[in-house]
Amino acid sequence: MPSGSLSVPVLPLRDVVVYPHMIVPLYVGRERSIKALELVMATDKQVMMALQKDTTDEKLSETNLYEAGTMGTVLQLLKLVLLVLLVLSVLSDI
DSSP states (O other): OOTTOOOOOEEEESSOOOOTTOEEEEEEOOHHHHHHHHHHHHTTOEEEEEEBSOTTOSSOOGGGBOSOOEEEEEEEEEEOSSSEEEEEEEEEEO
């Protein structure tokens, strides 16, 4: 990893755009995304969010995410039966 770079989990977003300084509730249902959020909660609660290009694609890859995104801090995470409710504060653009 190059000097000065940051390694954080990426949360793909479908059908929602977030901007800096927003407080956003998100429902997360993908198993990979839930595992990424569990990692986030065990560390510094920082997560990068990037929009998904094809929202019907369940098998994500880097090519299906836009290069620009936003950084956020998880404020609260509630595990529900089939999904996770996430409340986060959006910090800045990336």
